[in-house]
Amino acid sequence: MDAYRRHQQYMRDYAQYFGGPSPPPTAPPSATQTEHDLVRQHHQFLRDPNADALIATLDGNGRWAAQLAKAYYDRLFKEYCLGDLSRYKTGKVALRWRTHREVVAGKGQWECGNLACSERSGLKSWEVLFGYVEQGEKKSALVKLRLCPNCTRKLHYKKDKERRRQRRERTQDAGDDEGESATRPNEDRVTIAITSPIPISEPYTRV
Numbered sequence: 001m002d003a004y005r006r007h008q009q010y011m012r013d014y015a016q017y018f019g020g021p022s023p024p025p026t027a028p029p030s031a032t033q034t035e036h037d038l039v040r041q042h043h044q045f046l047r048d049p050n051a052d053a054l055i056a057t058l059d060g061n062g063r064w065a066a067q068l069a070k071a072y073y074d075r076l077f078k079e080y081c082l083g084d085l086s087r088y089k090t091g092k093v094a095l096r097w098r099t100h101r102e103v104v105a106g107k108g109q110w111e112c113g114n115l116a117c118s119e120r121s122g123l124k125s126w127e128v129l130f131g132y133v134e135q136g137e138k139k140s141a142l143v144k145l146r147l148c149p150n151c152t153r154k155l156h157y158k159k160d161k162e163r164r165r166q167r168r169e170r171t172q173d174a175g176d177d178e179g180e181s182a183t184r185p186n187e188d189r190v191t192i193a194i195t196s197p198i199p200i201s202e203p204y205t206r207v
């Protein structure tokens, strides 16, 4: 079974034992709910002790499948985030956790993590420091933002531009900085420092 099929299988098991794939399992979303409300509701769901109580009631096979699916789901939820890159030219990116629906659909894992993009090929994981507020407490975590090549370019736009400018200043006589991309480290993961933890409701921060 390949990784994507395994993902689908775990999500089916998860839905079977803990609720349908969408909308979030604790309660149907109302028209007045914001995305922030959905994410917060999801946080509460993950901490729901009823999930453990439910697992305890299952027989051997069911318990095993439910535990596997839940462990996979919980790990996924904290592993990937999504980004709003619409202000990339100013070097700002807004990060947030995924909703239940997005985890199940694989948005940000099998599909580009830029909210405005649905590309599924050529994805790369970038490690980002994500500041957020959980139950009134500021926290930060290193999470993955998985992006297609075009959105990766946006993520690094400001820094690349700055690098090009510095290079131009250093080698004014060369007049051409197109060799820049060849010198970029060929790594899958980099750390992008976000200056301070930020709440989800005030999403924009400088990278």
Ligand SMILES: [Zn+2]
Residues within 6 Å of the ligand: 112, 113, 114, 117, 118, 119, 147, 148, 149, 150, 151, 152
């Ligand atoms: Zn993209």
